[in-house]
Amino acid sequence: MLDVPALFGVGAGLMLLAEYWPQAFVPTRTRPAPAWPLVVTVLGAGLGMNVLQGRTDPWITAISAALLLAGLAGLLAAAAFRPWPVTPPLTFASRWKTVTxxxxxxxxxTLSEQGAHLCNVSGRALRMAGWSPAGLNAWYPVRTPAGEVVQELAAGQEALLPxxxxDxxxxxWYAPARGETTHLFRADWTPTAHAEDRVLN
Known part of the structure; x- marks a missing residue:
């Protein structure tokens, strides 16, 4: 273990950090530009010509190899990019689909004086279609407490149902961020207007 160079330990630590760091590898939604990888590849090739002629020291050789690898990796990423599939927004038609x-x-x-506070506890983003009070043939968009329409409810985010x-x-009605299956969430309670008339059996 004592014969291992210090840079080896640094490199191993950086690899572990990149592997297990949260969201270390997040797929990009846009195609990487090939311009900078092409420039880096040309620089690496230029230095590589000097290396082939034997007029450089080992540091230049290492830099040339690193530039070539980085440039080729960038060009490969730009060439092999596949666009993300476009997920259509959920509409009123979701109400009549088979739900899960x-x-x-x-x-x-959670009920309050403002209404029903809807919270996403799934740990992932959910696409909102709409909602309706129980027993009514209605359809309302899901909105934030500020009144903005919510197309996607992030993990832990709240919406207000007035x-x-x-009621x-x-x-x-909603669906996962990546998926076409429509889900249905049901919640029932005793109406606050009739809370004093409840009979316990």
């Missing part, structure tokens, strides 16, 4: 109810809830509802005192539940 997950075994474990991906959304939760329910009234006589006894909500139905929310």
């Amino acid at each position: 109810t997950p075994d474990w809830p991906e959304l939760t509802v 329910v009234h005192g006589h 006894h539940g909500v139905r929310v």
Whole structure:
């Protein structure tokens, strides 16, 4: 172990950091530009010509090899890029599709004076289609507490469903960020307007 160069340990540490760092390798949504990789490749090739003529020291050889590898990797990434599939937004038609109810809830509802606070507890982004009070043939867009329409509810993000005192539940249609299966979230409660009339059996 004592004979291992210090740079080897630094390189191994950087590789482990890149491998296990959260979101270290996030696929890009746009095609990488080939201009800079081409410039780097030309520089590496120019230095490589001097290396082939034997007029450089080992440091120049290492720099030339690194530039060539980096440039070729960039050119390969630009050439092999595949665009992400475009996911169509969820519409009113989602209500009439065959829906799936997950075994474990991906959304939760908390009631307050403002309405029903819908929270994404799934740990991933969810695409929102719309919602309706239980028992009503209605369709409303999901909105933030500020009133902005939400197309995608991030993990941990909240939305506000403006329910009234006589409403006894909500139905929310949504889908995973990557997937076409429509999910349905159901939540029911005793209406606050009739809370004093409850009979315990």
